[in-house]
Amino acid sequence: VSGRGAGKERFSVVGRALPKIDAWAKVTGDTKYADDFFLPRMAYGKLLRSPLPHARIRGIDTARARALPGVYAVITGRDLPRVKFGILPVSQDEEALCVERVRMVGDAVAAVAAVDEETAERATELIEVEYEALPPLMSIEEALARPEVRIHEYGDGPNVHKAVSLEFGDVEAALAAADVVREDVFFFQGNTHLPMEQHAAVAWWGPDDKLTLWSSTQTPHYVHRLLAKILDVPQPHIRVIAAPVGGGFGGKLDPFAHEIAACQLSRLCGRPVKITLTREEVFYTHRGRHPVLMWIKTGFQRDGRITGMHFRSWLDGGAYGSYGVASTFYTGALQTVTYTVPVYKFEGARVFTNKPPCGPKRGHGTPQPRFAVECQLDKAALQLGLDPAEIRRRNLVRPFTKTANHLTVTTVGLGECIDRVVEASGWRRKRGALPRGKGIGLACSAYLTGAGTAIYWNDMPHSGVVVRADRSGGVAVLCGATDIGQGSDSVLAYLVAEVLGIEPKDVRVHAADTDLTPVDLGSYSSRVTLMAGTAAIQAAERLRGKIAEAVAKKLGVAPGEIVARDGRLFVEEDPDKGVPFAEAVVLGESMHGVLASPGSYAPPKRAGKYKGGGVGPSPCYSYSACVVEADVDEETGVVRPTQVWVAHDIGRALNPLLVEGQVEGSIYMGLGEALMEEQVFRKGVHKIPSMLEYKSPTTLETPEIHTILVETDDPEGPFGAKEAGQGPLLPVIPAVANAVYDAVGVRVDEVPITPDKVVKGLDLQRQGKPARVGPERLPVFTFPAPRMVESAFGQPAEDVAVRPFAS
Amino acid sequence: VKTLVTLTVNDEEREAYVPVHKTLLEVLREDLGLTGTKHGCELGECGACTVLLDGEPVLACLVLPIECQGRRITTVEGMAGGGRLHPLQTAFAELGAAQCGYCTPGVLLTAQSLLARSGAPTREEIREALAGTLCRCTGYTKILDAVELAALRMSGRGASAARQGAER
Numbered sequence: 001v002s003g004r005g006a007g008k009e010r011f012s013v014v015g016r017a018l019p020k021i022d023a024w025a026k027v028t029g030d031t032k033y034a035d036d037f038f039l040p041r042m043a044y045g046k047l048l049r050s051p052l053p054h055a056r057i058r059g060i061d062t063a064r065a066r067a068l069p070g071v072y073a074v075i076t077g078r079d080l081p082r083v084k085f086g087i088l089p090v091s092q093d094e095e096a097l098c099v100e101r102v103r104m105v106g107d108a109v110a111a112v113a114a115v116d117e118e119t120a121e122r123a124t125e126l127i128e129v130e131y132e133a134l135p136p137l138m139s140i141e142e143a144l145a146r147p148e149v150r151i152h153e154y155g156d157g158p159n160v161h162k163a164v165s166l167e168f169g170d171v172e173a174a175l176a177a178a179d180v181v182r183e184d185v186f187f188f189q190g191n192t193h194l195p196m197e198q199h200a201a202v203a204w205w206g207p208d209d210k211l212t213l214w215s216s217t218q219t220p221h222y223v224h225r226l227l228a229k230i231l232d233v234p235q236p237h238i239r240v241i242a243a244p245v246g247g248g249f250g251g252k253l254d255p256f257a258h259e260i261a262a263c264q265l266s267r268l269c270g271r272p273v274k275i276t277l278t279r280e281e282v283f284y285t286h287r288g289r290h291p292v293l294m295w296i297k298t299g300f301q302r303d304g305r306i307t308g309m310h311f312r313s314w315l316d317g318g319a320y321g322s323y324g325v326a327s328t329f330y331t332g333a334l335q336t337v338t339y340t341v342p343v344y345k346f347e348g349a350r351v352f353t354n355k356p357p358c359g360p361k362r363g364h365g366t367p368q369p370r371f372a373v374e375c376q377l378d379k380a381a382l383q384l385g386l387d388p389a390e391i392r393r394r395n396l397v398r399p400f401t402k403t404a405n406h407l408t409v410t411t412v413g414l415g416e417c418i419d420r421v422v423e424a425s426g427w428r429r430k431r432g433a434l435p436r437g438k439g440i441g442l443a444c445s446a447y448l449t450g451a452g453t454a455i456y457w458n459d460m461p462h463s464g465v466v467v468r469a470d471r472s473g474g475v476a477v478l479c480g481a482t483d484i485g486q487g488s489d490s491v492l493a494y495l496v497a498e499v500l501g502i503e504p505k506d507v508r509v510h511a512a513d514t515d516l517t518p519v520d521l522g523s524y525s526s527r528v529t530l531m532a533g534t535a536a537i538q539a540a541e542r543l544r545g546k547i548a549e550a551v552a553k554k555l556g557v558a559p560g561e562i563v564a565r566d567g568r569l570f571v572e573e574d575p576d577k578g579v580p581f582a583e584a585v586v587l588g589e590s591m592h593g594v595l596a597s598p599g600s601y602a603p604p605k606r607a608g609k610y611k612g613g614g615v616g617p618s619p620c621y622s623y624s625a626c627v628v629e630a631d632v633d634e635e636t637g638v639v640r641p642t643q644v645w646v647a648h649d650i651g652r653a654l655n656p657l658l659v660e661g662q663v664e665g666s667i668y669m670g671l672g673e674a675l676m677e678e679q680v681f682r683k684g685v686h687k688i689p690s691m692l693e694y695k696s697p698t699t700l701e702t703p704e705i706h707t708i709l710v711e712t713d714d715p716e717g718p719f720g721a722k723e724a725g726q727g728p729l730l731p732v733i734p735a736v737a738n739a740v741y742d743a744v745g746v747r748v749d750e751v752p753i754t755p756d757k758v759v760k761g762l763d764l765q766r767q768g769k770p771a772r773v774g775p776e777r778l779p780v781f782t783f784p785a786p787r788m789v790e791s792a793f794g795q796p797a798e799d800v801a802v803r804p805f806a807s
Numbered sequence: 808v809k810t811l812v813t814l815t816v817n818d819e820e821r822e823a824y825v826p827v828h829k830t831l832l833e834v835l836r837e838d839l840g841l842t843g844t845k846h847g848c849e850l851g852e853c854g855a856c857t858v859l860l861d862g863e864p865v866l867a868c869l870v871l872p873i874e875c876q877g878r879r880i881t882t883v884e885g886m887a888g889g890g891r892l893h894p895l896q897t898a899f900a901e902l903g904a905a906q907c908g909y910c911t912p913g914v915l916l917t918a919q920s921l922l923a924r925s926g927a928p929t930r931e932e933i934r935e936a937l938a939g940t941l942c943r944c945t946g947y948t949k950i951l952d953a954v955e956l957a958a959l960r961m962s963g964r965g966a967s968a969a970r971q972g973a974e975r
Contacts, residue, residue, distance in 0.1 A: 019900045019901050019903065020900075020903065020905075022908075023899070023900035023901075023903070023905060024892075024900055025908075026899075026900070026905040026908030026911055027883075027892070027895075027896040027897075027899045027900045027905055027908075027911060027915065028843070028883065028884070028886070028887060028892070028896060029841075029842070029843020029844070029882070029883035029884050029912050030843070031908050032842065033845075033909065035846075036836075036842035038837070038840075038842075193943075194943055195907070195909075195943060196845070196847045196853065196855055196907065196909040196910045196941065196942070196943050196944075197845070197847070197907070197909045198846070198847065198848075244907075244908070245907060246845070246907045246908070246909030247907045247909055247943050247944060248907075249943070278849070279847065279848040279849070279850065279852075279853075484907060485906035485907025485908065485909075485944050486906065487906070657902070657903045657949075658903060660903070660948075660949070661903045661906055661944075661945060661949055664945060664946035664947075664948040664949065665906065665943075665944045665945050665946045666946075667946055668945070668946030668947065669943070669946075690848065690850060690852060691847065691848045691850070691852040691853045691941065692850070692852040696941060696943070698937075698938045698939070698941065699933075699934040699935075699937045699938050699947045699950075699951070700934055700935070700938045702946055702947045702948075704948075705946055705948050
């Protein structure tokens, strides 16, 4: 049976610029986000949050709040099981409501459920908390310099959450053999996701002692698992439903205080409870981009080839672990996937501070090193007299090989991406030749298509799908994947429709409900299209096999002669001989009984055999190249990008419209990070916890974006597809920095590139000093002795497409 | 103190008995069940709650219902008429201008007001008009494209543009 040919022309649905299946609901206001749920008798909850960045809790008195008319329940951490939790098994350091200590402004200490939001808020104001202030540690330097003030008792040293050191091959020797060695220091300020939707959760702990939670979460499965632990309730009695998410970008990947408090309040007051965060609370909830200080030492041959790299990163983690251990490894993992780095050493440390915890934001841990590497490459190109595009071209990773740190790379479209943006932007004509104040910059990147390992160790599928067909001819897809606007529901519909030879409109998708849908790990690491998509294809192919068998029997042919296309199942060699899809389903159900087929996906097991080898592996990697053209106002220091060209190796564009949308959104978000977005603090307090003051680009600051899609048809991807949602963000930020240098000769080695930094650089330039603005010092810190691992650089990729559950 | 307000929402007369300080945003969502209007900040900063008041965009989080009595309020639920979507809604759906969709109602209504004023706005004029409605997903590109496509179709020059639009 075959509905799938080799070439593009064989596809019926794949490759078409179709609207998303939920587009109509979204343009009519019909989509129900978590805060749009209004249940009968529903109470409204509010959290009381710490006003201090670091303090011991002496006591909490809730009596006055309880006495307020209209209040149904008031809880503190003592009303919850005394168990700490965290998204990663190695960092169980969070409490929904802090009991003994608060570690940041915004830590929740109590929660109220009341008849309405206003009453709930008034009740929180009546709760009396006695704090004993502790010294706040607000920066990496401060946290390392004051070991006597410990934010947590665990970790790899006082206020050091995680310290890692890995060496793949003899880096000293490689640097010694280089013609040119560069050492550079960079800083990437933290920033936040700023989803348009404020997080919301509705919990209903019913009289049957079963709990249902509707939440704006990107990971209903992990929330499901962790709620059982946090609330000490059997997991089968909990149902988590991810409502359509109004923007995630990584900010809705952890279990949060408001979700847990809503559940417990509902249990106590016997009503559904809704908690919606205010915008200010969203800034505290955070889990966004880590501020990262970086030192990078790279050896180059005269022809521009990299001989080896030594990379150090210090991450400002904030008050809790969150995904931080993974973030730390990610700052070191993908340097080798983007370019050829034959030997490589990585040292990284994540430090606790009294700020909202950082975690995964679009690109998770990789935009910061990307910025450092790409800016350094431009400096090296200048030093070697090479075109920045050429130095990158000379360091392309060979397809189907392993990297120094044992990552398996499959298809590599980066060369074509570079050529395409160079061509489209007029790079050769413009670079170094635009009038002063106008510049052009280039940078590249690689990114995972799905994390190769789960957050908790297991041998089960990372994604599961059930496709069922009923005698009406209707097809339903059940999958735990969570649509956060990227279109994952639509992709499932397209792929199932493609395999079954029907239209996406004929497919209904039911997603992200732990009672009804097989587990998918969640919308993170750009994993859903590849993992849920591959599982969906498998499920649909199995279903098609059953139906085709019945059709073949009726037509008196072999099942292998039957194809599914254009809403029919028919004999490929004799297309008139066939039946409409609905009739085929009836034949299938008559032969097999109920038609429902599962599909499972787990990535190939390729993690390097060393500690830390679990972060970085992916079935395949996307590649992007980006050129930014920008104007720099020498008087004000304002940088205005005027045009952006991006070429993205998507493997295959399952729907070019959706891919473009992901690329454009990535470029926009990258520009915001490059030029204005920053999560900064003063005297222990968030400086700008509002949408007005936290600057993000509007229509006026977002330039025209020219997207070029490069298809490499990766054997690991569903019909060859790779990711699009994160990779294209990465090169934008260094491309802006490189454009600023091209425009005015100022190197801003610090993100965001705000006007004051540009002006400072221009001042230095006028004084005849090196026109560089960026970090001058590195923290005093000793990394652990490196774990020595042999470099796997250049070894052929093994076991491509050999993975669990594949047959 | 509660008061009875009478509002004309999407050409229907609606009544609500609400505290005088409750915002139009809250009344629309909580009392009238019109949850298509979204909130992103409740401080007048993000544009997500934009509705039309006598055809002009206003931020529902900064408007009190008592100010709106006797005036026409249009929410996203009122954009489609007689079972037909507004051309902006169709264009937004076809071109992928709504990703997470959370800013979409506010953007659509702001664009509707623009197209009512100016039949064939330039891309720069569209940028100006939409500068107050933040979107974190799309990079605005497909939003601008969709407003242009809708304008083209509404001007009557859009017969071929309709066919050229993405497949439905």
